[in-house]
Amino acid sequence: MVSFISFHRKGGSILLLCTCLHQTKAHWRESFIFPAFSFTNCVLLYNQVLVATITNHQSPSNLFSEFGFCCFSVHFFSDIRVCGSALISSNQGLLNWVLLVFGPFSHQKTTICPDFLNPKPWLNHLWRKSENIGHRRNSMGKEESPQVTRRTTRSSSSATVGTKTCDSHPLTxxxxxxxxxxxxxxxxxxxxxxxxxxxxxxxxxxxxxxxxxxxxxxxxxxxxxxxxxxxxxxxxxxxxxxxxxxxxxxxxxxxxxxxxxxxxxxxxxxxxxxxxxxxxxxxxxxxxxxxxxxxxxxxxxxxxxxxxxxxxxxxxxxxxxxxxxxxxxxxxxxxxxxxxxxxxxxxxxxxxxxxxxxxxxxxxxxxxxxxxxxxxxxxxxxxxPDYTEDDLRQILMKNQANRKLYSSFLDVVLRSFCRITRRVDELSTAFLPLFQKYCEPLHDLGVVPNEEMKRRLFSHLQPQIAPSLNEVFKVSSQSSPAAESNKETKKKSSRRKLGVCAEIDELDFHMSTSAKYLLISAFLASRNPATLDASLFDSMGGIDSRKRKRKSSQKSLEKKENAEQEILMKGPGTFPLERLLAIFQCLTSVAEGSIDEEEHGDEGSGVQGGDGGLMSDVLLQLSSLCNANFIVKGGSCPLEGSTRYRSTVCEDMALKVARSLKFPLSKYLYRR
Ligand SMILES: Nc1ncnc2c1ncn2[C@@H]1O[C@H](COP(=O)(O)OP(=O)(O)OP(=O)(O)O)[C@@H](O)[C@H]1O
The missing domain is CATH 3.40.50.300 (P-loop containing nucleotide triphosphate hydrolases)
Incomplete structure (x- = not known):
């Protein structure tokens, strides 16, 4: 046995594990994987193991037929034998596939990878699991079917050769x-x-x-x-x-x-x-x-x-x-x-x-x-449309063995994660280890938790929530390319990782720099609770750490958080012109240098450096953004009678604009 390749399918993505090749990551990518799939995560694990999460919607058999593997077999392993593909746990409706590939290979440099002979425990575990299910499947004579299967009949053109498990009946x-x-x-x-x-x-x-x-x-x-x-x-x-x-x-x-x-x-x-x-x-x-x-x-x-x-x-x-x-x-x-x-x-x-x-x-x-x-x-x-929190709860609750326990788990995690992503695959992937952690103190997984137990389970889980939220945030805002060795491949891979948002770094319309800052300011004003402005922006536009350090009692903190959370749940809020201008001024005071540089040759925009210059045409910019429907007038305040505004841009768009300015928007976004 010279190679182990597995596809581990989780929701919309597949984890591909591979050992034993004397290929660099870049080589792999160029050779067959890169053109065929979008990477969402890619790291080179110890020595020879490539772990990549690739976005794909096919079962391995369809992967074969659709393309990826054929090309791989032809160019890399002319003598490949696929000895079995197995479906492993379909826990929580996730489809997990393992594909085992055996040599001999014609590639001269291929040797047995020492790592594979002594794989890390989790790899071993995966291996054992796949073997068990492979046996079970063989003995049953048919494949286990997951809750929501993709079509597997068109294993059709799979690159399998002369094996029992592969589907080789003539197509009709x-x-x-x-x-x-x-x-x-x-x-x-x-x-x-x-x-x-x-x-x-x-x-x-x-x-x-x-x-x-x-x-x-x-x-x-x-x-x-x-x-x-x-x-x-x-x-x-x-x-x-x-x-x-x-x-x-x-x-x-x-x-x-x-x-x-x-x-x-x-x-x-x-x-x-x-x-x-x-x-x-x-x-x-x-x-x-x-x-x-x-x-x-x-x-x-x-x-x-x-x-x-x-x-x-x-x-x-x-x-x-x-x-x-x-x-x-x-x-x-x-x-x-x-x-x-x-x-x-x-x-x-x-x-x-x-x-x-x-x-x-x-x-x-x-x-x-x-x-x-x-x-x-x-x-x-x-x-x-995007799922609501309630939809997501129902989706995630599906097929849970202990619904009451899982529901108590969702009570403590779902709302915070929903603010970051509403993607079913990202949420299920994030919740899998979190739920395991949540259940760790339990001896009996069938238990119906009472309030005291819920509190205990929550405090056990709590330290894991923030790191996991950060992880999901990194992936979903697509701003964290995995450790890459050289800049060029980094750029390439992040483009692949972005998938549909591949052009996310490039705005497909022109907007002056000050209008971009205004758009971001409006987005922040709509997204963040006004009570947080003082702590998010100091006079230099940065996050004021002094103010954050001020001690408040636990109770008042909680109260404040609840109020803020409520505001968040209501969707983009309205804001008065004064607040918009204040945020705009804070942000631009940090960025003035770069605006100066960028706008120098752009006389037509009417934006110059210096406070007065930057603010001079801000009302004009505001009216352009309103005309373009990036900002809408959101009715007037009954007490003051003044017009209020609301930003209509989504987070993706705001991030896109921020990226074009190299502005760290996420630092200013309120997230609990
Ligand atoms: N309403 C739902 N109920 C149960 N599972 C769901 C639901 N919506 C999505 N999923 C699960 O989420 C995963 C991703 O779904 P799917 O690939 O169909 O999404 P998609 O909209 O086609 O995504 P993309 O645009 O990235 O291709 C699948 O595992 C799917 O079963």
């Missing part, structure tokens, strides 16, 4: 449906708390089987359930579909070939040299091949339903419609430098003119980021 038309028993609408709805409206809307838009549909555009924040729900919806509907993610299909050719491979029931494997059914680079070729492939599939379905009359065979699809799903569409902009693919995909419906084909685009950016009167019909938008 039946493989175009989800591949597991259909689920009822009720099951679908209860699998995804907080998404009732969206699921019903999607089911309505897809219509009855055989009814043509207009293209759909499903959008919403990361980890808001778009992919899982769409796939599970097809499981419910039992209709044939093709799923391609622009994460793993990161060039037009790979995307086109992935769609065609699925429609042509082609599996990439060693026998065909991991090649696709068709080589297809140009959109025009794709359209021709696609038409042909779709017609065959549709005729096949029509033929089957005609032949079988009303009797439906197991695994047979409902209806003659075929749906093409393009996920993570926002990533196309990153890899399609010619900017032709998006208009092409949006036009596909008109180009194909095949009523039996449904198109579904999934993106985590909104429709306005795509269409610009290009002449194609805009797909019907379906929005997946």
């Amino acid at each position: 038309i039946k493989d175009l449906v989800f591949g597991e028993d259909p689920i009822s609408l009720n099951d679908l709805l209860s699998s995804f708390p907080g998404r009732r409206i969206q699921i019903l809307e999607l089911v309505r838009l897809l219509g009855a089987s055989n009814s043509p549909m207009l293209p759909l555009f499903i959008y919403g924040g990361a980890s808001s359930g778009k992919t899982s729900i769409v796939l599970q919806m097809f499981r419910h509907l039992n209709r044939p579909f093709v799923y391609s993610s622009c994460h793993t299909c990161y060039s037009p050719r790979i995307l086109f070939e992935s769609v065609l491979n699925q429609l042509l029931l082609h599996r990439k494997d060693a026998a065909n040299g991991y090649s696709s059914a068709k080589r297809c680079e140009r959109p025009s070729d794709f359209v021709n091949f696609l038409r042909e492939a779709l017609s065959n599939v549709i005729n096949n379905f029509k033929g089957n339903s005609g032949k079988l009359g009303t009797k439906k065979l197991v695994g047979q699809a409902d209806g003659n419609m075929v749906y093409l799903i393009f996920d993570n569409l926002e990533l196309v902009r990153e890899w399609d430098k010619s900017s032709t693919i998006l208009p092409f995909l949006f036009n596909l419906y008109d180009i194909l003119k095949m009523p039996e084909v449904g198109l579904i685009f999934v993106s985590n950016t909104s429709p306005d980021t795509y269409y610009s009167n290009m002449g194609y019909m805009e797909p019907i938008p379906v929005h997946f």
Whole structure:
């Protein structure tokens, strides 16, 4: 055995562990991983172990088929044997995969990694766990199914060779449906708390089987359930579909070939040299091949339903419609430098003119980021809004063995974490070790905690909360690239890590520096409780440590915190002009030097150094920001009669602006 590679899937991400290669991290990345996935975290653990959290929405088998692994096998390990992939604990609805890969490898430098012979305990543990489940799975003859599975039938083109566990049956038309028993609408709805409206809307838009549909555009924040729900919806509907993610299909050719491979029931494997059914680079070729492939599939379905009359065979699809799903569409902009693919995909419906084909685009950016009167019909938008705290509680409570205990745990952590992220994957990942810690003092995990016990458990957990919050904050604000050796790779990797927000460092509109400071000031005024202004800003704009040190009684501190928390929960607050100007002055007094420099050649902006200069056109800037709807007038104060304002920008946007100024916004943001 010369290598161990595991994919550890947690929510929307996969942890990839790998030992034994004499490759540098950069080499790895360039060779196969980097182009295929977005890293969200990447560290080189002792000597030879690469641990990377990569964002991907595929099971390992789909990874194989979609791309990553084939390329890896071809270029790196020409003789690779995949001896088994196993599903490990699906605790809390998380899917954990382990993939074991064995040599021999042709790569000359490959030797047995000493670390692997004596792996750290957790690696050992992972290994044992995967072995156990692997055995159990073999003895049961089928894979354990997680709560919310991704389609695993299209292990199709996996790079597996001659092993028992790999799925090597010849693909048939039946493989175009989800591949597991259909689920009822009720099951679908209860699998995804907080998404009732969206699921019903999607089911309505897809219509009855055989009814043509207009293209759909499903959008919403990361980890808001778009992919899982769409796939599970097809499981419910039992209709044939093709799923391609622009994460793993990161060039037009790979995307086109992935769609065609699925429609042509082609599996990439060693026998065909991991090649696709068709080589297809140009959109025009794709359209021709696609038409042909779709017609065959549709005729096949029509033929089957005609032949079988009303009797439906197991695994047979409902209806003659075929749906093409393009996920993570926002990533196309990153890899399609010619900017032709998006208009092409949006036009596909008109180009194909095949009523039996449904198109579904999934993106985590909104429709306005795509269409610009290009002449194609805009797909019907379906929005997946961010989850509320209550939704998240229901989602996280799902499948908990001891609901009362978990609920008491959520009582102490959920609110604070929700202020930082509402992503299900980030929250579940953060809560896993925290819950373990919370339960440490317990002998019986089935216990129903009383108030005294809750307090004890909380005080045991408390020291872990702040570090964990910081960790989540670092990841979610995407500002902490993992330890990287050189600057160039650091930049590259952080771009990858950012995924959809890859352009986060670059503002896509122009704004003068003072307007940017004003926008940030308004954001802070809306976000922070006014009572904290004095402690957050001193006359030099910095955080006044003196004031913070002032001692208050525990009770008054708590009272103050509660009041502040309440303000936070109400969303962006309104503020008077005076407060905005005061914050603006504090911030700009620190940054004047840099503004001076930057604005020197920018006569038109009318901003000069010095207090008077900076403030001189601030009202003008304010009115521009109001016109652009970055700040809105939020009604007037009934007592004073003066106008109040409210910032409308989200935290991402504010961070983006702050980054463009190299301004440490998070230092000024109130977080409990
Ligand atoms: N309402 C929900 N109920 C249960 N699990 C959920 C829900 N929403 C999201 N999840 C879980 O969160 C994880 C991420 O979801 P998913 O990948 O479907 O999100 P997404 O919106 O497609 O994300 P992205 O935009 O990053 O592709 C999955 O494990 C999914 O099962």
